[in-house]
Amino acid sequence: MEFRFELALCAALESPDRVVARQLGAGVTRPGARIVDVCVLTPGPDFDARAALTPDRIPHAAVEGRVGPGEAVPVADAFDLPPERASAVADAAVEAGYLERERRGGRPVVRATARYPDDWVGSLTAIENKPDLGTPGDLSAQLRYDAALGLFDRVVLATASYVTRAHLNRIPDPVGVWRFDPETGEREVVRKPAALDPDAPGVEIREKRSTRTDVALVSPEAKARKRRRIAERAYGKGWRPEPPACAHARGTDDGRPHCERFDRVVDPGRECGPGCPERDPADPPALDRDRLRDGRTAWVADPDGDGPRRQSGLSRFQ
Numbered sequence: 001m002e003f004r005f006e007l008a009l010c011a012a013l014e015s016p017d018r019v020v021a022r023q024l025g026a027g028v029t030r031p032g033a034r035i036v037d038v039c040v041l042t043p044g045p046d047f048d049a050r051a052a053l054t055p056d057r058i059p060h061a062a063v064e065g066r067v068g069p070g071e072a073v074p075v076a077d078a079f080d081l082p083p084e085r086a087s088a089v090a091d092a093a094v095e096a097g098y099l100e101r102e103r104r105g106g107r108p109v110v111r112a113t114a115r116y117p118d119d120w121v122g123s124l125t126a127i128e129n130k131p132d133l134g135t136p137g138d139l140s141a142q143l144r145y146d147a148a149l150g151l152f153d154r155v156v157l158a159t160a161s162y163v164t165r166a167h168l169n170r171i172p173d174p175v176g177v178w179r180f181d182p183e184t185g186e187r188e189v190v191r192k193p194a195a196l197d198p199d200a201p202g203v204e205i206r207e208k209r210s211t212r213t214d215v216a217l218v219s220p221e222a223k224a225r226k227r228r229r230i231a232e233r234a235y236g237k238g239w240r241p242e243p244p245a246c247a248h249a250r251g252t253d254d255g256r257p258h259c260e261r262f263d264r265v266v267d268p269g270r271e272c273g274p275g276c277p278e279r280d281p282a283d284p285p286a287l288d289r290d291r292l293r294d295g296r297t298a299w300v301a302d303p304d305g306d307g308p309r310r311q312s313g314l315s316r317f318q
Contacts, residue, residue, distance in 0.1 A: 003267040005131040006037055008182035009158055010239040011254040014296040018042050021234035026126065026151060028226050029204055029216045034145055038127035038158075039234050043298055046117030050235070051300040053114055054097035055290075057236025060229045061085075062093035063116050072102065072109035096236075121231045123153040125193070131182075133161040140170055141208065147172040148215075149202040151223055151230075154193035163190045198223055235299060240289045244272035247280035251287035254296075 010020050019041040027033035067078040079086040090110050093099040099110045126146055130139050139157070146155045156176040161167075163177055168191065171177060176193025180186070199220050207214040240255045248261040249272070259266045261278040272279065294301035 001131055002129060003270075004265045005158075005160060005180070005182045006129050007239070007241075007256045007265060008185065009127070009129065009180055010038060011256060012180070012185040012187060013038070013040060014254070015298075016296070017298060019234055019297050019299050020239050021237050022239040024230055024233050024237070026146070026149075026226075026230065027204070028149065028151065028202075028218045028222055030206060033206070034142070036126045036146075036152075037129040038239070039152075039230060040125040040127065041231055041234050042122040042125075044119045044122040046120040047122070047298065049114070049117040050120035051298070052303045053116075055236070055299065055301050055303065056096040057232045058096050058098045058116070059089050059092045060225075060232060061089040062098055063228065063232070064225070065089070067099065067110055067112055069112045069115050072104065072111040075101075075108045075110055078110055121227065124151075124198075124227060124230060124234075125154045125156060126152040127156045127158050127178075129158050131160040133159050133163070133167050136170075140172075141205075143172050143175050145205045147174045147196070149204050149218060149223075150196040150198055150200060151202060151226060153196060153198060155196065156193050198227060238289070238293050238297075238299065240293070241268050242289075243284045243287050244268040245281060245284045246272055246276075247282035248278060249282075250285045255287060255289055255292045 006022060010022055013020050020038065022038050024036050024039050025031050025034070026036045061079055061081065065079045067073045075086050075090050076083060079089055081089065090099060090101060090108070094101045098113060100113055101108060101110050103109070128139065128142055130136060143155065143157060146152065154176065155174065156178055157171060158178045158180050160180060160182065163179055168177065174194040174196060177190040179188040179190055201220060202218040202223055204216045204218050205213060206216055241257060243249050243251055243257045244266070248259050250258050250260060252258050252265070256265045257268050258264070266272055290301045293299050
C-alpha cells in the first residue's frame with residue numbers, strides 16, 4: 001500500500017516548475033541512517049545552466065574535485081582519492097557529460113565541459129509517507145531527525161488517514177501535514193510546514209537509547225555539500241521505477257507500473273519476480289520514462305536539443 005501511495009503522490013506532485021524524486025539518502029555523518037521517501041526540488045536562478053550540462057547525475061566527487069572548464073588537470077591531481085577510485089569517478093563524470101577526458105604525455109587528464117553552477121537549487125522539500133497513521137512505526141523519530149538536522153527547507157508528512165489533534169500533537173511543530181487521496185490525487189494541506197534553516201548548524205540524531213540520545217553537530221558547510229548531493233541524485237534519478245518484464249504489465253498514463261491481472265499498480269522489485277503466481281515473462285512494456293519526465297517536470301532530457309526550458313513564474317511549493 002505504501003509503495004502505491006508513494007508513486008501516486010509523486011505523480012500528483014509533478015509540475016514543470018519542479019523535480020520529484022524518491023528514496024534518497026539524507027544522513028550527513030551517517031549517510032545510510034536516513035532515507036527520505038520523496039524529495040521535491042524547485043529550481044534556483046542557475047537551474048538552466050545545470051540542466052544544460054547533462055540529464056544525468058553528476059558524481060559529487062567530480063563536482064567537488066579540483067577540475068573546471070579551464071586547463072585540463074591530471075586525474076590523479078583532480079580528485080583526492082585512491083587511483084582506482086579517481087579513475088572510476090572520472091569515467092562516470094565523462095559518461096554523464098560533465099567531464100571530457102584525453103591523454104597528455106601518456107597521462108589521463110580531465111576538463112569540465114562547463115562551470116558547475118553554484119545556485120541552481122531553489123529549495124528542497126522532504127516528504128515522509130505514512131498512509132495509515134494507525135501504524136506509525138518510527139514516524140515520530142524520523143520527523144524529529146529531519147526537523148533537528150534542518151537539511152531540507154521544509155519537511156512534510158503525507159498520509160491518507162484522517163488527521164486528528166492527537167496526531168498533530170505527536171508530530172514536531174515545524175513539520176507540515178498533508179492528507180492525500182491516492183485514488184483521486186487530491187491533496188489537503190492540514191498544516192503548512194514551517195521554513196527550516198539549511199544555512200544554520202544542525203543536530204543529527206545518531207542513536208536514541210533509553211537513558212540518552214547520541215547526536216552529532218553538523219556544520220552549515222557539511223549540510224550544503226549534502227544538499228548538493230541530494231539535488232544531483234534527485235535530478236538524475238526521478239521517481240519512476242522500471243516496469244516489470246511481464247506480459248501482464250503496462251504503464252499508466254503518468255508512468256506507474258500497472259498489472260492487468262491484479263488490476264492495480266505494483267512494486268516491480270517486490271511483487272513481480274519468480275514468486276508471483278501470475279508471472280508471464282516477456283519484454284517490459286514500452287514506457288518512455290524520459291519523455292514523461294521531460295514533459296511533466298523541470299528536468300530536461302536532451303539539453304543538446306532545443307535547450308533547457310526557461311523557468312518563469314515559479315509557483316511557491318507548499
